[in-house]
Amino acid sequence: MLTLRNVDIHYGRVHAVRRVSLHVAPGEIVALIGANGAGKTTLLSAISGLLRVSAGEVLFDGRSIAGVKPERIVRLGLSHVPERRLVFGPMTVEDNLLLGAYSRYKRREALADRDAMYDMFPVLAERRGQQAAALSGGEQQMLAIGRALMARPRCLLLDEPGMGLAPQVCKEIFRHVGELRRDKGLTVLLVEQNAKSALAVADRGYVLETGRVLLSGTSEQLLANHDVRRAYLGREKDA
Template identity: 50%
Template sequence: MALLELKNVSTFYGNIHALKSISISVEEGEIVTLIGANGAGKTTTLMSICGITPVRSGEILLKGQNITKVSPNKIVQMGVSQVPEGRRIFPQLTVSENLDMGAFLRRDKEGIKRDMEEVFSIFPRLAERRNQLGGTLSGGEQQMLAISRALMANPHLLLLDEPSLGLAPLIVQSIFEIIQRINKERKTTILLVEQNANMALKIASKGYVLQNGVIKMADTAAHLLENEEVRKAYLGL
């Protein structure tokens, strides 16, 4: 049984048909990437999974349970956490306070303390800045904080929306290495939305190509990297 399944999901913004009967499967322990141009529907897919953007038709299953009509806070409690595009940290809160917000729905104080120390071991730069306001961090540090905040919810499934957006190449490399580390060390399943298709496909096991709200291609990441159409459209080759 897949950890996450989207079955013929359609989502609308008013009269705009944003997702058109898309089907996606994410197995436990995988990194799966969703690539496509701006406006393809990638963020809408993540928002639909989280319950923020209502699904008009189709089903979203988490561990076989239908979560299509479940509220966003319940979905978080069920083990799904999102790192939104643009980071969206709380700029007037310290690093530690941002992390506390990520654990808002949890009640296991010892687990929260343990996870915060684990986050600081993954991101030692944040440990050094734990009392610094989030808004004074660099772009790369804010992305690290956004990922860390999501991890504080102790998710089974982590949804990442454009984690490399606006970052310098060296920072991008570091972020992708950390994504792999989270997947391997924490055993966290990851659905990655990313415009840097080359980097995303290199760390993923499977990929989907989304175009105008339709899944145009689905294959192993290795095969998509070699696909001529993908190489021309998304890899700049």
């Protein structure tokens, strides 16, 4: 469904991503793990059209989306849940959700999907009239995911969904990610610094280091890799 071939990305003179190639098959959850500054968020931003690639190919369903405007990419079926959630604080929970359906023209369907988001995240139904800025971090993450799902994507880009969340809340978010794949067949490319949580829900993963793919493999292979355990799972895991 999603393929990157030899992608380079620059910030001015800074070569942030270097010849990255990866693929995500339909129905897969694929994790991108790595330290801060490895290029994970940059890569997702390029896929969703927020950044331009300097070289290489970005293909979605076999067609190039490099240089395509972000709103067009959303209409093609690819939605992005950004780092730090970026909900619209002054707007209500309900308006944030409905804004996620801006690219669709059948209001009845949008309202039905809104109700489905409330079923998935009951706390959002309880807060539907509140400003998004008043929500907790976990509730804002649920809202950001729900807003992205309102566009009915076939592929979801998730950037650091566990950032700043309590362990139990983080566990709940990842449970929902797994359910979306299981129940709806959603394809997910997941960026997460908590490598253990990411690989627990993912089928495969890529390890990025200084803008390059250092390792790739199944989640089981990466979890068992000595270097991955030391770098991303804590030294105590080597015992």
